[in-house]
Amino acid sequence: MSNGTRVLVLNAGSSSVKYQLIDMLDGSRLASGLVERIGEAGGRLVHAPRGGVKREAEQVYPDHGAALKAVAEELTADGIGLDSPELAAIGHRVVHGGKRFTAPTLITDEVLTEIRRLIPLAPLHNPANITGIEVARELRPDLPQVAVFDTAFHANMPEYAARYAIDKAVADEHQVRRYGFHGTSHQYVSRATAALLGKDPAEVNVIVLHLGNGGSASAVAGGVCVDTSMGLTPLEGLVMGTRSGDVDPGVVFHLHRVGGLSIDEIDDLLNRRSGLLGLCGDNDMREIMRRAEDGDADAGLAFDTYIHRLRKYIGGYYAVLGRVDAIAFTAGVGENAAPVRAAAMAGLEELGIAVDAELNAVRSGEARVISPECSRVTVAVVPTDEELEIAQQTFALVGAAS
């Protein structure tokens, strides 16, 4: 066991790796960056060392192994390489933990096999997470590697929220239930929201709206998740960048039987060519708002559809919680798109929800309240920090094990 105080966090996506090296003594970032377009012609690495100049490299990174080796070289060049004795552990975001993994887990061969077995439940995410783990273990076989699962925070949802109303025996045989995702973010943001209110998480009920490229909502009662919008896979729920969110399962049968699409084609359609992209050809909310402002009908409808779905979940979770103390907007869209927040909260004064236009327009990286004093429910923008949460959970596990 090392005496190090640093944790390297890896968030490996299908074609990218995001990373942060965090000093757990004060939570400061020694370095952060990303490699994107892995396996494509124009790969790009951006590395930002603390207090130093950001470095960018454009080259081909044929696979995740090459990308992680390039990251390791950048860290070494800053004197904070993977061979550093100060490194205590590597923490990995793993999207699907299934029924078994409901807490941060020290990665062994057997754990890795189990994460591999879960690939069919998160085909866009788990394979990349596994590659990240394999390469990191190759680079530092002696170092503890910890998996922090997106599903973990949702593992204690009441059974009636986790169940689909389908034949119980079939569901159980195939592990078909609602797992939920983005849990690390929902956990971090619900706690940070309680802190913003000056309260203990156990005292507050919060609706967290994680609106990034993927998006999900959750209802958190006294620090415990009681419902969330994603399900068996990260496809259910909100309208997302490229994912449809909720559709009648009959759509799948219809497209297969009548439309002649194969199951793989429908999978691709709903996961990669739907959502905002499918509705208007763009998946970046900035571009959609700009187009809608210019009177583009498709972009306007995409925006309205996105907002309508979001409001249905807000209303639903209000009823689930009974009493709502705060609504927190987070992730790329939630933190930056004031018009999305305004539209999602419009006309809800009867529910004790209001947004102050001036406060909503403020741009800041800090957690902040955007509702007026008179609002019974506090509406807030609370930047997420999945990497810090992963680092803390990793460090806590490694510390506890030593």
Ligand SMILES: Nc1ncnc2c1ncn2[C@@H]1O[C@H](COP(=O)(O)OP(=O)(O)O)[C@@H](O)[C@H]1O
């Ligand atoms: N200033 C902004 N205004 C509106 N949307 C923004 C802004 N900045 C980023 N976004 C949105 O945030 C999304 C990315 O969010 P992020 O949380 O980084 O996603 P992910 O982690 O899923 O890649 C982008 O698709 C973009 O639409």
Ligand SMILES: CC(=O)OP(=O)(O)O
């Ligand atoms: C689980 C999930 O949807 O993650 P992301 O938003 O990173 O795609």
Ligand SMILES: [Mg+2]
């Ligand atoms: Mg994200």
